[in-house]
Amino acid sequence: MEKTSTGVWNSCLQIIKDNIPAQSFKTWFEPIKALRLEGNILTIQVPSLFFYEWLEEHYVGLLRKTVKKQLGDSGRLEYNIVVEKSSNSNPYTTNMPSNGNGAEGKRQSMPVPVALNKDIKNPFVIPGLKKLQVDPQLNQNYTFDNFIEGDCNRLARSAGYAVATKPGGTSFNPLMLYGGVGLGKTHLAQAIGNEIKRILPDKLVIYVSCEKFCQQFVDSLKNNTINDFVNFYQAMDIIIMDDVHNFSGKDKTQDIFFHIFNHLHQSGKQIILTSDKPPKDLAGLEERLLSRFKWGLSADMQVPDLETRMAILKKKMYTDGIELPNEVVEYVANNIDNNVRELEGAMVSLLAQATLNKKEIDLNLAKSMLKNFIKNANKEISMDYIQKLVCEYFEVPVEMVKSKTRKREIVQARQISMYLAKSHTKTSLKSIGEFFGGRDHSTVIYACQTVEDLIDTDKKFKAYVHDIQKKLRMS
Ligand code: ADP
Ligand code: MG
Numbered sequence: 001m002e003k004t005s006t007g008v009w010n011s012c013l014q015i016i017k018d019n020i021p022a023q024s025f026k027t028w029f030e031p032i033k034a035l036r037l038e039g040n041i042l043t044i045q046v047p048s049l050f051f052y053e054w055l056e057e058h059y060v061g062l063l064r065k066t067v068k069k070q071l072g073d074s075g076r077l078e079y080n081i082v083v084e085k086s087s088n089s090n091p092y093t094t095n096m097p098s099n100g101n102g103a104e105g106k107r108q109s110m111p112v113p114v115a116l117n118k119d120i121k122n123p124f125v126i127p128g129l130k131k132l133q134v135d136p137q138l139n140q141n142y143t144f145d146n147f148i149e150g151d152c153n154r155l156a157r158s159a160g161y162a163v164a165t166k167p168g169g170t171s172f173n174p175l176m177l178y179g180g181v182g183l184g185k186t187h188l189a190q191a192i193g194n195e196i197k198r199i200l201p202d203k204l205v206i207y208v209s210c211e212k213f214c215q216q217f218v219d220s221l222k223n224n225t226i227n228d229f230v231n232f233y234q235a236m237d238i239i240i241m242d243d244v245h246n247f248s249g250k251d252k253t254q255d256i257f258f259h260i261f262n263h264l265h266q267s268g269k270q271i272i273l274t275s276d277k278p279p280k281d282l283a284g285l286e287e288r289l290l291s292r293f294k295w296g297l298s299a300d301m302q303v304p305d306l307e308t309r310m311a312i313l314k315k316k317m318y319t320d321g322i323e324l325p326n327e328v329v330e331y332v333a334n335n336i337d338n339n340v341r342e343l344e345g346a347m348v349s350l351l352a353q354a355t356l357n358k359k360e361i362d363l364n365l366a367k368s369m370l371k372n373f374i375k376n377a378n379k380e381i382s383m384d385y386i387q388k389l390v391c392e393y394f395e396v397p398v399e400m401v402k403s404k405t406r407k408r409e410i411v412q413a414r415q416i417s418m419y420l421a422k423s424h425t426k427t428s429l430k431s432i433g434e435f436f437g438g439r440d441h442s443t444v445i446y447a448c449q450t451v452e453d454l455i456d457t458d459k460k461f462k463a464y465v466h467d468i469q470k471k472l473r474m475s
Contacts, residue, residue, distance in 0.1 A: 003070075008042055009034035012066040019062060023252045027226060028055060035080050040071045045080040048227050052081050058259075134236070136197060136205040142190035148315055150308030153184060156299035160188050160272075164195035167203065167238050167270035172297040174261075174271035176244075178278050179301030182341030185274040188301070189240050192272055196238055203237040210246040214253045226256075233260045240272040244293070248284030258289050265292070304340065306384045309333040312340060313347060322351060328366045334385050336373060346373040381424045381472055383417075383435050390417045393468050402437035415447035416465060422448050424472060 009032075017025050028051070035043040046052050055063065067075045144164070149157050156179075159172050175192075177185045193205045208216075220229035233239060239260075247254050264271055275282060278300065279293040304312065310333045317324060324347075332350070336343045353369050354361045391398045394413045401414045414436055421432045422444065429441035436444075454461040 005034040005037035005042060008037055008070045011070050015066045016062060023255050040074050041076045041078055042067060043078045043080055047082055049081055052079050134204050134206055136193055137207045138190050138193045142187045143194055144191045146315060147187055147191055148308055148311045150304045152302040152304045152308060156188060156301050159297050159299050160192045164192045167196055168268045174273050174296040176273045176293055176298040177301060178275045182339035183301045184340055185301055186242055189242060189272055189274050193240050205238040206236050207240040209242045210244050214250050217253045217256055234263045238270045242274045244273045244275045245282055254286050254289050261292055303338055306333055309343060316344060324361055327363050328361055331363055331366050337382060346370055383421050386420045387417050389471055390468060415451050418444050418447040419451035
């Protein structure tokens with residue numbers, strides 16, 4: 001029986017189907033049409049140059065094998081590419097050329113022998129097409145300038161800055177910023193994008209949340225514009241994807257992002273990701289994608305310490321042109337200690353209420369207004385705060401308490417801090433010791449014993465401790 005192009009191609013497809021993931025098969029092989037079979041040359045029609053390039057890059061081995069299996073060792077494959085002659089450079093308004101009968105106007109067919117045309121790297125640079133312009137979708141308010149540096153974010157910030165000045169040119173690719181909610185991941189990721197646009201305005205930067213990316217992917221499947229979708233992201237110089245933990249369970253979208261990631265990474269483009277967990281703890285993500293996330297640098301963003309929280313609040317006040325008494329700022333920073341977003345929220349709400357009530361904000365007003373923000377009024381006092389209070393009381397520098405010095409007044413401040421930490425927090429003796437300058441738990445036991453003895457025997461000392469305890473309770 002004489003072979004037909006469709007018959008041969010269908011046999012090829014049977015084999016291909018067994019060798020690649022179902023989604024890849026659907027995306028890259030179902031749209032192909034068998035055109036003709038001339039001798040041992042099978043010609044297939046693919047919907048775009050990009051499509052052809054993709055097949056050549058990813059499936060050439062598989063295609064060669066299957067074609068040879070059907071047509072013998074001399075079997076060859078040729079492509080017929082449907083080319084859009086003029087095109088709108090925005091993939092969201094461009095229709096992907098369908099693999100119909102080629103009757104729709106603006107099209108031409110172009111036979112391309114296998115392994116030629118390797119120089120056509122990207123459909124966006126086909127002569128005659130305008131250079132792609134993209135709105136990076138960045139929020140201009142997120143900059144390095146207004147991102148406060150602290151121990152909690154130093155690595156992430158400096159890696160981010162390095163990436164911003166040399167996108168694709170550092171070993172931080174991808175740069176993955178991870179940490180809990182409201183700790184500045186989005187701010188920093190966007191600051192990188194804004195900085196790149198500022199110093200390298202021609203770079204194509206795109207910021208996209210993972211969720212939006214997933215939605216765009218679903219839409220493009222529905223509208224049969226998957227090529228445009230992939231083209232668009234592959235044409236970027238810098239992609240910033242926020243909250244990649246949201247890929248969890250979305251296998252198809254992960255698959256497509258995996259290919260986009262590879263393409264960008266191979267071409268030296270910069271990838272910046274944020275996530276609520278480090279790559280090793282991300283559940284529901286394919287191993288191959290996770291392994292790529294680990295290629296560059298993962299930098300964590302932690303809860304800022306008291307000093308950094310105060311600095312963030314002060315910077316925000318300065319930017320917004322407002323003033324609050326220092327004790328109010330301190331109160332807010334002290335009591336909202338796990339999330340920068342809540343910290344800012346508390347201050348905004350404080351200001352709003354003060355404006356409405358036409359009252360000056362003092363500590364008492366702040367306390368009564370912030371009840372909603374401070375979930376547990378009797379919440380545990382932090383060791384940071386105890387240390388600060390004790391040091392202020394005795395007028396000794398905070399760093400000295402953590403140092404090795406045996407000066408009398410420092411030892412006293414250190415021992416009282418340890419005693420208060422033991423009685424006012426649920427922290428273990430071991431952690432208390434570590435906090436106050438890396439000491440062991442027996443030092444803490446000894447400190448507590450000494451303080452108790454002195455309270456019993458030294459009236460002045462007793463008064464000090466009671467004074468500080470009163471201040472602690474007031475906070
Ligand atoms: P995440 O993305 O980690 O949930 P965001 O980046 O949205 O957190 O940060 C929440 C809010 O806190 C934003 O308004 C951001 O500007 C602010 N913020 C977080 N960290 C800092 C910081 N180090 N300096 C200044 N503002 C910060
Ligand atoms: Mg965020």
